[in-house]
Amino acid sequence: MSEYIHKSHNVSVLMYHFVCPAKYRRVVFSEEVDRTLKEICEEISKRYEIIFLEIGTDKDHVHFLVQSIPTYSPTKIITTIKSITAREIFAKHPEVKKKLWGGEFWSDGYFISTVSKHGNENVISEYVKNQGTEKQYKILSKKTIQIPNN
DSSP, X not given: OOOOEEOSSOEEOEEEEEXXXXXXXXXXXXXXXXXXXXXXXXXXXXHSSEEEEEEEEOSSEEEEEEEEOTTSOHHHXXXXXXXXXXXXXXXXXXXXXXXXXXXXXXXXXXXXXXXOSSOOHHHHHHHHHTTSSTTTOOOSOOOOOOOOOO
């Protein structure tokens, strides 16, 4: 599981859940490709400050639960993961490249969600409120997010 990452000027526990579909939602993940993906991610962890807490495949997409440092934006994390894994999987599994005639492994888009070690936004809100001395905490701003129905 996640651990606190201690740097010279910060301590963090930043986790993200990414879901990345294969290009055209093609079924490209097999036992061999899964094994290669896991090995590539282990190598990425050695070279970058990206820790893979969990990796799961479902034939045409992958779930990555990763932890990283504040100097890596979520975009940098997923760009690093997608570019290295695509290049290496194509190199080691030419049969996959044939299924994806355009030469790209991943779809351009992805899903991302932050993950908390200590709870959801309500739990964190209560924690923040209880940090000050009693009755001194005041909310300066609080947004409610309206999600449009599609």
